[in-house]
Amino acid sequence: MMNHKTLRAEKEINVRFSEVDSMGIVWHGNYATYFEDAREVFGRLYHLEYLYIFEKGYYAPLVDLQIRYKKAIRYNDRIKIVIEYQDSEAAKIIFNYQILHAETGELMATGQTTQVFLNPDYTLALQVPEFFNEWKRLNGII
Amino acid sequence: MMNHKTLRAEKEINVRFSEVDSMGIVWHGNYATYFEDAREVFGRLYHLEYLYIFEKGYYAPLVDLQIRYKKAIRYNDRIKIVIEYQDSEAAKIIFNYQILHAETGELMATGQTTQVFLNPDYTLALQVPEFFNEWKRLNGII
Amino acid sequence: MMNHKTLRAEKEINVRFSEVDSMGIVWHGNYATYFEDAREVFGRLYHLEYLYIFEKGYYAPLVDLQIRYKKAIRYNDRIKIVIEYQDSEAAKIIFNYQILHAETGELMATGQTTQVFLNPDYTLALQVPEFFNEWKRLNGII
């Protein structure tokens, strides 16, 4: 039995006026931006930036996005987005997300994204790219 | 055994320049807007607009969003978003979506949204609101 | 004295739910999208698409955007965006915009965008590109 390292990052943001809809709550589509903010922080922290993936010859588009909305987020709320890497044997990058109210700690939303690897000719990479296995080893995941 | 009516609507749109990311493909978060476009067309066609729901004393926020990305959508692509109502006995509004390439008919993405009913005091409606049962009857669903 | 042709295009749209802010009016930043919608219609009508400009070896970024907001646009309003080409001797593309309420004809906003031509090496084109002079001749502007 093995204990794998948990790779996790966080980002706090203030909800923008332009992110709030006419009901006074964050428009649901904007959560995709919050998740992307978190992925970018994760990428910088663990050196898995979009640009690094490009350099290695791959593009990693999302193929699946799921969001569960628990509580309405309002203008001026400060929220904390927590992102955690979920390992998979497939040639995929899976992240789980939690959006918390930064002050109360309440769980506002959860979500998951799945990315695959595309080769430079836009065909699907069927095997885990070598650079990504290397990344997993460096980070104690495998 | 009963045959229920299928409630379905469609909207065609041209992908906007501002919807495309630096890889030249539609940024994944914009699909939430496409789904909303389709919900609005559905609402007008079957008289289930946001404003109608408000008038009836409810607000129907999304609690769940799922998107499966099949093929990259590009700038200038013309796409057709197909929305179909999926009935549920719970106090929910569930829609299934397909995004097709308008010319080739290729399936570009699928998705699902789930909405619940909130009472004016923002508490969850546990029963199907009477106006919504009436709507179902009028549309041959129940 | 010469009469030059007026090049003009129009696009009608329904305001999207996601474009409306917590005051129930279209968020001001979304007008840039409306103008871009109009430019795309203009581009298709007069064959001055972004992609055509790229093919000719140029990129035409905005260097100036001005928007005057006259009346609040609301959710479910149907608006008409009118775009008109304004000729200039400089190496620029200037458009003027009007946003009208599609039903009442009321003037909701006006605006102007200025684009310049960049060479493939991202330096500024100081002369009007030959393809653009040709475009002007074909369209009876010069």
Add this chain to the structure above:
Amino acid sequence: MMNHKTLRAEKEINVRFSEVDSMGIVWHGNYATYFEDAREVFGRLYHLEYLYIFEKGYYAPLVDLQIRYKKAIRYNDRIKIVIEYQDSEAAKIIFNYQILHAETGELMATGQTTQVFLNPDYTLALQVPEFFNEWKRLNGII
């Protein structure tokens, strides 16, 4: 002759992936969001938040937006948005903006927004609201 205080605020942000267009540069419409980010920081710093204005019985929509784009901003660029209050005798709130590259200090864009005051019945406030004169006095502007 009087020396009036300069009211100024700054915000640094990393450009988001979703803000970049297919040319690899920030889509021009997103600058409106950057300016709004800066206004929110200014509002918190000098206590002129949207919500404060609402409490005082006014709404302060934009009536004019101008943006001058000087240099392309790219993905991963860190930018600094500087906002400065420009006093006016009219019943207006005018801000001037500069967007600088956070590392090099290069000037990437400038802009200006003008807001007016609407009364609760959405008519235009012709006089400077008393709370705003008070705000000016407190901040050494008048």
